[in-house]
Amino acid sequence: MAKERKIGAYICRGCGIGQALDADRLEEVAAREGRANLVRQHDFLCAPEGVETIRADLASGEVSDVVVCACSGRAMTSTFRFDGVAVARANLREGVVWSRARKGESSALADAGSSDSSERGEIPAKTGETTGEAEVSSSERETMQEMADDHIRMACTEIRFMTPPSPSLEQTLNRTILVVGGGISGMTAALESARAGYSVTIVEKSATLGGFAARLWKRIPDRSPCEAPVDPGIATLVSEVSVHERITVETSSKISRTSGSPGKFKVTIERCDPASGDDGSTGSRTETFGAIIQATGFTPFDPSHIPELGYAASGDVVTSSELEALALAAKGEALVRPSDAKPIKSVLFVQCAGQRSSKPGHLSYCSGYCCAASIKQAMYFQDADPSIETVVLYSDMRTPGSGGEDFYRSGQSRGIVFTKGETSAISAAGEGGGARVRYRDLILDEEVERDFDLVVLATGMVANAGVDSEANDTKTDEPDTNASAPAAIEIPVESILNLTYRQGPDLPHLAHGFADSHFICFPYETRRTGIYAAGPVRRPMDIAQAREDATGSAMKAIQAIENAGRGRAAHPRSGDLSFPKVRYDGCTQCKRCTVECPFGAIDEDEKRYPLFNESRCRRCGTCMGACPVRVISFENYSIDTVGQQIKSVEIPDETENKPRILVLACENDAWPALDMAARLRRSWSVFARVIPIRCLGSVNTIWVTDALNAGYDGVMLMGCKSGENYQCHFVKGSEMAQYRMTKIDDTLEQLGLEKERVITHEVAITDIERAPRLINEMERTIARIGPSPLKF
Amino acid sequence: MPEPVPGIEGAGTDQGVILVVGGGISGITAALEATEAGKDVILIEKRPFIGGRITQLYKYFPKLCHPVCGLEINQRRIKASPRLSVLTMASLESLRGTAGDYTASVRIAPRYVNDRCTACGACAEAVQAEFNDEFHDGLGLTSADRSHAASDDSSGDSSGADPSGDSSTGPLKPARRKGAYLPYPMAWPERFVLDPRIIGTEDARRAFDACRYGAIDLDMTEETVELKVAAVIWATGWKPYDAAKIQPYGYGRIPNVITSLELERMMDPLGPTGGKLVRPSDGLPARNVAFIQCAGSRDRNHLRHCSRICCMVSLKQSTYTRERYGDEGEATIYYIDIRAIDRLEDFYRKIKSDPKVRFIKSKVANITADPRSGDPILHGVDTEGYRRYSNPHDLVVLAIGMQPSVGGDDFPFEVVVNRDGFIEPDPRNGAIFAAGCATDALDVNRSVQSATAAALRAVQVVNAGTMPGLESRRD
Amino acid sequence: MSENNNEMIERYRGNFLREVEDNVEEGEWVKMCMQCGVCSGSCPLGPHWDFGPQTLFMMIRAGKRDEVLAAEGPWMCTSCYNCIVRCPRELPITHIMHGLAHYAVRMGLAPKNQPTRKFSDLFWKNLKADGRVNELRLGISLYFMHGFVDGIKTALKKAPLGLGMVRTKRMNPMEFFGGHKVRDRKGFHRMLEKAEEIESARIEKGPRPGAE
Missing domain, CATH: 3.50.50.60 (FAD/NAD(P)-binding domain)
Incomplete structure (x- = not known):
């Protein structure tokens, strides 16, 4: 680290934190153990006056990195964002004060009766009242304070291993779009993109534009009163496309090679003379595009x-x-x-x-x-x-x-x-x-x-979605459900995009041969950043819908171009400027990262090292979780930002009867569920230490083994549902993590530990009641099997 | 062919602003897609929080996942978007000008809580008055309450309600909330709201005194702001058809007849029943549930159009009976046509294979209530083979139709609508682009698709004012 | 009648839907039915029908001419209008039912011993005679609808009721010998003849302009 880092820790006493916790002791922890250069307390840190304090310290140079010891990192996000400054959050409000045990020595042990309701619909009535003036015993106060101390240690540790992300130098702003397919969807996508100021090239396999719709006599009406068939409107559309100054049309052409990433897709367009037979290539040229829209339509079913x-x-x-x-x-x-x-x-x-x-x-x-x-x-x-x-x-x-x-x-x-x-x-x-x-x-x-x-x-x-990359995937040792694979007649499918990607030449299919889509909330998000499907290739649809769909896909393509040009991540971590950095000297070329990346963002170079394509990356960290030698990390999220947090937690002696449970919670669902549980004053074990993670897929097993070696009594992983109706925002992240965790048993055996010490749960964002209950159950499990023998 | 982008007149050199009206899934999507492409966007929402209808849904079809899961991502995207401003409790009063150069008058209702609020909840603790919780869509209200729900003030500060009470015995009571409240646990902006009905009462003072952060501002008044915008995306969504108008189904008269939206609230673990699937009349388990399709839709006496989503909603909700009661749960779906398009057909096939779910092709003629058991009895004819039935059920769910939230003369501008009240794409609309259920009866997936398309149409207008060479084109 | 029937069969060659559209009152609405069944379910006499309106509409579309015209269903309609009020496609079902019944009579296919049909015949004959309904005669002819012995039995059973009505001046026994009539009986009969003539001409001419 070239620049000298000065950590400023700001402890908020608002929202009940000051009453429930000893802020002076927190200050001491931040200064002594957290090695913060400057620690300040504030009664109301998120108020303009509080934020101004931080800004002043940053401006004066007294502080370079900020640790906000206040509420959950999901709250006041923009308030505590300072451009170019690394910020870590110690979750004292939701994570400690609001979720603390209310009665008895420790939460779950005393709470056992009431929280022991069955899974199905049996929700215990709201217990306790809101904020923290209730009578608490001194020992209870102490365990809660220890929880808060640990949160300070964790945040101060995280910040030391974190750098504010900055864009790499490989961005290119390329405002051109390749549209594959010259049917109604493709032409619409091209026109709509061109109208927004972007240049478009349409590549159409056949000799003319128009696609399936050109072979229709009339189309289904889509304007009120929708009573009679209407003209398909192809002629008009073709002429609009043909005369548009920002649209180039390449008919009798196909894509023979696509490499690169958003902002710099290198595409080889091959011209084929239909007269000279099947592969009558009559020359090719290579062009660079910012984004790709695949509008390759459909083939009528052959009965x-x-x-x-x-x-x-x-x-x-x-x-x-x-x-x-x-x-x-x-x-x-x-x-x-x-x-x-x-x-x-x-x-x-x-x-x-x-x-x-x-x-x-x-x-x-x-x-x-x-x-x-x-x-x-x-x-x-x-x-x-x-x-x-x-x-x-x-x-x-x-x-x-x-x-x-x-x-x-x-x-x-x-x-x-x-x-x-x-x-x-x-x-x-x-x-x-x-x-x-x-x-x-x-x-x-x-x-x-x-x-x-x-x-x-x-x-x-x-x-017409091309080759199903997933089907061709070398799923070497994944948990497979191949039994259900249909034994349909194998027709050799020609690739459409001919991607040089490690994970296959086309967009992965989602179901029934249609190109990938997230399907409900984010229908345009494919697993190949910067490549969007439009029209019936994505989902069966009529002309009116296809035109709407094509317009939407043009929006996404434009957005991908603008994001790539600024080094910003695309959905769902939109705007994230960090990207994976690799220590190649440590890489063993095991290819786990290239196989596991849910977005096919990692290729291999000539020397068989993983080749990261920044603008294809969605920053989920699955590669980091996959890497057995831990050489992949992000500036603001790395093996160390989490691993060192885990190690920073104080592990009490086994005689103290204070177990420690590490909870790695997915920041998309499990963590918000815990936040809301805290808001509703549901309590969970004071012995739990919750660390939000980007995706379960980013969990490297080293974190688990390190935690166990450090003397944690249990480790919980909370991630999203995997499988057919997956809810993971990074598609396969949680699936990958669960697969990895199936192998943790061996590790546990080697360490001489019980299997129950590590558990993975699928937690939904609505599991407001269940998530705390799961933590409390873990505390009971630990009580049953006893403290970890690895405590020193 | 109608062109989505009209000629742009007098666009300035600065990048124009896109105004999105409506903060439901469509509005949020349109705003985010545009701003993540580098545009300046202002999103206004009438309610005190964003998310719209989907915040009140228990699950989505066909994945049976939770709507707030996608919303969480969207809210995070909003927090990470410095060029997107969100105004809640705001509505568009009027729009003047032409495409590329509009002046919008936006009225902002007083929240009585300013942005110093930390959402600590002290005000809610201090305030005593309770009101029926509109978040739960009238569930548990009597028919009289229901009709007054919109302008409820009589039920003021009752202290009799017990929102945390166990409702498994006795009739379902409406959920209550305090006069100072966070609309629901994930509400964003994460700021409390004071109910205007406590303003001027002792409770307002209590809230003020309880706040240690100076966040309560009792002097807040309604204000109107003028915004210069280049384009407008109209995403005001939908509302359920008034079930009481479907007289033969007895909604409002027969307590065990509820709407599909009310069922969603009932399933919410934090809702009025604590997630229990029960009968409003007596709080007993509702194991045998009937779903009536086209409740208000495809009916010239009510809504002429098909509301598209209701078939899938009922198929989804049929799983709720199984989720709560396992093999004891059963569902009967009374339908005209099951409309499960594209891969949603897979879901339909899965539900059809469940022996505990029955399908009867029949528009139910009428419902009577068994005076002793309170069971609603459905009368009609199974048209497949002409079989007459009188089937008792524990609970009836009306798959209620969808109509545009804003209709008729309520638009603050001239806009072309079809006879069902949905906005038509038309050059005469200028740079006003409808998105989501303002354009047609759509599901979430199609709403997002529609909103993304609308975002581009607005971006085209903005770019026409800034990208060289663009303004010369009249496509 | 049956000559008429043969002619229609010849004219429409199995396209019974078109025949109904052209010849049955409000028949052009039949095609608008979407088979939801709310009409059949809403009919208070529904349980007593062989086929409800929705089934009849489907049978019409399927070309089941004989079955439809011989069906009892259309005769069971009491004009309560439940079906019309509830029909999501606003079909004038009540009128279609009456239209079908009327057309069945014309074609000579209406069920012979259907009580409602019999009553209708009696009612029409009664009305046609003098332009007024003679309630006493109509009542008596109803008693004797199923034969002489049956009629006597019914009459005896109902005698106390009849006497009571006479006593309270609700019924005038003298009506039996003529009763009140319209002023211009001849004109009335001419009107009816003309109406029948118009309708026959219409049917012979074939299709009328469609609905919607």
Whole structure:
């Protein structure tokens, strides 16, 4: 450390801290053990006058780094933020005073009866009243003071190993966007980005722009009153894109290589002459882009392998996309039967054809747009000749929202018949052409067999999402659930982006072959920073939704560019300027970091060392947690900022009957849950020492072994739910941590310790009652198995 | 084709400000996406805290995760965004000017607590008056209370209520809160609020005296501020349809008929029942729960549109009975069409495979109450095969429809709306861009998508004023 | 009647929905039903029907002409209007039911011994004669609806009630011999004839303009 560091510790006496704790003793701990150069007490530190005190000390140079000994680090965050200054927080208010035991010598031991309620819905009534004037015994005061002393030690230690993060020197602000796919989503994304001032290149595989929508006769309406099909509007869109000064279009082209990271993606665009065969590359060029939008759309589901749909059996059974082609060719004239060109007098639309079924070969999901699409297509017939009978055979009509219901009603008013039923077989009708359909009418509860001149299969969308990186992942020794992997027909999939990333060439898929998405709160967040999916490649959707989606993805791409240009992290640690730093001389090239990074941010260089891509990094610290030789750290979060905190805690002699429990709590869910529990004056063991961590994935097992070696009696890890419905904000962080912790048993055995001393819990942010209870349970466990034999 | 960005007139050289109206998930998302791309944003929210409807939900479908989990991340993003200002208890009074150059009049209601508040809670301890807690959406109120809930003042400072009491016996009592309060434990800004009904009473003085930090300001008055903004994102969200208007379902007359939103409050471990799933009439366990779909939606007597989310909400809530009562819990879903689109279908399939969840294709005709047991009895016809039923249940949950929060003539500006009251994208709207449920009945995922798109539309207006070469273009 | 029926079958060739739209009062609304079933569930006489309105609408769409026109359902409607009030698609269900019943009679397919249908016939005959409903005659013809012996039995059973009504001047026995009539009976009959003529002409001409 070049600069001399002067630590200033500021102890707040407000919010009950002053009454419950001996502030002078805290001051002494900060000065003597915390080695703070300057310690001040304040009655109301977060007030402008308190903050001014700190600012003055910083300005005068008396202090360079600040330890705020007041409330939780989640409170008053912006108040206690000083630009370019490292700040550590000692959580005296929520962590000690508000969550302290109220009765008896120690919390859980005395509290056992009341907190022993079952998991399901049995929540003990609120106990005790608010702030701290209640009578407390001197021994209770002492244990609480010890808790506070430790918080001071922890924060003062943390600050010594922390430096204020500053951007690296590798940022590039590159305001250009690559859009892959020239369909309606891609063109919309390009136009919307260009309108915001960004330059765009569209790379389209085929010879023309337009994509699937260009092959439609009409589209589903999206503007009130949503009564009739409307023009797809492709021509207008194509011409807008073509003339826009900030949009470059590369048709008959594909991406043969993508490397780099947000702000500096290096992309090789290969021009292919469709005339000269499959791989007729006619030259390539490499360009640099700030961000990428993947709008590669979908392929209509091919029903030919499902015999009961009769697609192969009769020429008068067509898919909905084939019907569009017929309608486009007919240009509003009456359609004729494909088999014999005779007039069509009856049409049946079979909804959910090959969809919404777990039968092999079917799509299990609902493509969402087909109900409205069939109504639209039935209107083609009704509008040409009202005497044509159009029947829609459905299991649930799915026309949601404001416009959807209008369109359904409009279809009915035009005479389309809607029948709730289940198709069992479709076959050729015989000599006269047409198709014979057997179905069960669910309303009239009867089997029906009928001939129709034409049967339209409302088939679904299959995403063009490229290679599923996850599937190809070398999951060497991960906890696997491979048993459920579908044994579908393996069709070789061509990569779309051809990423040179260590973790695979395309965006990982989330489910059913659609490109990754966080799905509820943050639908655009993929696991490849700076690359966003838009349109039906992300989720089945219609044109109106795809345009909205593409606009949103353009926003994210722009944001990724601006963040990368400033060295700021993207969601969810938006704005974090720290990034992983590696001590390469210690690296053993074990590749754990490159494998475990949930965002595929780490590649390997020529010498097989991990290559960190700063602007791809989300700063979760999973690499740090994964590293067995502990050479990865962040300026403001490292093996030492946590590890040394753990060691700074005073471990009482085993004769004192004061166990120490280390709680590593995920700052996203478990920690806020504890904060809120404290606000509601729920208490947890005074023997617990809670340290917030970025993600369970960042927990390095050295912290656990160090804690046990130091004489802690128990270690608790609190992180988010993992698995299919994961709630980890870094997707796989908690999963990785849990996997690592399955191996801790060996360590415990080597140390001669009981397995119960280390426990991992999945804790949700709403576990306001449960989280403290879990800590108290741990205290009881320790009481049962006795103090750690490793205390010195 | 309608263009989202109109011609920009008279944009200045300084970067314009984006005003986001509404601090629910859509407004928060729009504000964050814009500010994290380097824009100056002001977010105004009518309530004393941000988060909107989602703060009152127990779980999200289909992951059954907790809404405040995503909110925590968003709140942290807000704290880390120096170019985003949040004004609570604020509403847009009027908007003058043209795209790129608006003047917004924002009215800020008095909180009576200034930013010196540390959220220590001393004021709440000192104040004696209690009021029905609006956070719990009327749950536990009688029908008379419900209709007065909005302008409740009669129930003033009753001391009879016992919010921490065990409600497992006897009728459900409404949750109460103090006259000085934090709306809910994770409320942000983390600052208390004084209920205006205690102003001028002894309680106001008690709150003032209890605060050691000078944070109580009883002289605070309503103020109006003028803001120069380039674009407006309108994200005022939705409100539930008034269930009492669906006369045959007896909401308000039959105590064991509640709305889907009320069920969410009931499941909250910190809610009026402490997370117990019970019958409001007698506090007994509600093991056998009926869900009525399209309660107000897809109905020309009520809301013409489909509210989109209600099918998924009921599928989600059917898991609540299992969560609380295991194999004793059962659910029956009365529906017209189950609308579980895309991968939500997986969730539907999972619920369908649960033998304790029944699906009946039927719009329930009416509900009567068994005078002895208090059981609501649902009458109707299962249309699949024409089977008549009269099914008793412990509790009925109306999957209540969604309507825009602001409707009709209540917009503080001219805007194009469709006949369901949702804002249409239209060039005539100038630089006013709707986001989330102000545009259509949407779920959270689609609201976020919509808000992110709206953010870009606003960014385009701002950039048109600052990026060279942009203002010349009229796309 | 059955000639009429054959003609209609010929004209619509199995498209019964279109036939109903063209010929049944408010029939153009049938296609708007979304099969929620609130009408069937709301009908106070529902438990006594063979098919409720929603099922009838589905049967119409499925082309079940004979079953629909021979159904008892439409005759069971008491015009309480519960279904109309609750229908989420605002179908005038009550009117459609009456329309179906009327059309079934026209086609000669209405159930022969359905009591409501019989009552309607008697009521119409009674009304048509003098332009006024003769309640005494209508009552008596109802007693004898199921044959002479049955009629005598019913009449004897109801005698005390009838005498009581006479005593309290609620009923005039002289009505049996004529009773009051409209002033211009001939004109009244001409009106009815003209109305029937118009309706027949309409049906022969075929489709009317649709609804919505």
